[in-house]
Amino acid sequence: MNKTGKVYLVGAGPGDPAMLTIEALRLLQTADVVFHDDLVSPGILALIPSETHVESVGKRCGHASVSQQQIHSLMINAAKEGWSVVRLKSGDPLIFGRAGEELDALRSAGIECEIVPGISAAFGAAARAGIPLTDRRLASKVLFLSNHQCAGRHLLDRHGALSEDTTALIYMPGAEYQELAAKLCADGLRPETPCLIVSHATTREQRVHATTLANLAEAPHYPAPVLLIVGSVAFRF
Ligand SMILES: C[S@@+](CC[C@H](N)C(=O)[O-])C[C@H]1O[C@@H](n2cnc3c(N)ncnc32)[C@H](O)[C@@H]1O
Known part of the structure; x- marks a missing residue:
């Protein structure tokens, strides 16, 4: 046997x-x-x-x-x-x-x-965008979040879970950028918070768009897979 x-x-x-x-x-x-x-x-x-x-x-x-x-x-x-x-x-x-x-x-x-283990998309995306995920002057917390809606759950379960010193890594952000930005602001981020949209991170098809939560609704919808890096650290891009 x-x-x-x-x-x-x-x-x-x-x-x-x-x-x-x-x-x-x-x-x-x-x-x-x-x-x-x-x-x-x-x-x-x-x-x-x-x-x-x-x-x-x-x-x-x-x-x-x-x-x-x-x-x-x-x-x-x-x-x-x-x-x-x-x-x-x-x-x-x-x-x-x-x-x-x-x-x-x-x-x-x-x-x-x-x-x-492998290199998660957010680490590849941050490395190729040339930004840190923590910075002792700006960000002391990193949150891995999924905006996948299949379970009908919200991005975060309680308001105020995010703050100015949080870097939020949003996997599966979906297409409803306006709704997503509103949720993140309700959860504690400022509308001026920088935001990077990274598509096909680390590949030849990689595209990066820099914006803020206030302007996220007007941002381009790049081809999946897409990930968002939201937080003060993203201002450097
Ligand atoms: C089911 S999750 C898997 C995540 C994976 N285990 C990781 O650690 O990266 C799939 C999501 O990861 C993100 N993702 C995976 N590869 C990516 C890439 N190369 N560029 C941007 N986002 C990526 C996208 O948000 C995608 O919808």
Whole structure:
């Protein structure tokens, strides 16, 4: 009987293959199976040997081509075959990547798993935009936020959670910029707060637009994936 394999939750970084960790590259080149999200860039998929089984299990705009339950079953069944399985996620696997659900499913099935961190989109975006996320003169807090509306929840649960010394990293900001700016101001930011819209961070398609919360509604809608960096630190761009 086969020895049970192992599942690695691996971060692919924000897009530029140069931002993969050495461990992520090693695993991609030795895995038997790779299940990847839609946002993993073609340049990174090109590093996987041609004999490896590679399968997209991505979701676009919340529409799943493969359900979360199916993803769990695919990983569990592949590990039970004795295979080395890479579950490849964009950015860092622990940030807005359903890692919690996947780890629960794998552990309940008795499958060994390991997490390999990656560079989250906000870190790639800030680096390429040339701004710090903290600055002891301006920002002492960083908040990772998702504006994904599927659960019907608000961006933040209580007003006043943001303040002038917060840098807010907003993943999945959606298209309703006016509404988003209003929520951020209600949550404690000033309308003059600088804001960067970063699309396709770290790739050749990267675009950055600098604005303020007061003017966010007039900002261009760049192609997804898009991330917003909101806070005083963004004035430098
Ligand atoms: C499901 S979340 C995954 C986040 C990922 N785990 C991370 O750590 O970056 C997907 C969102 O991340 C952001 N994102 C991912 N890659 C990006 C990139 N290269 N440029 C800008 N935003 C990106 C976008 O807001 C996108 O809608």
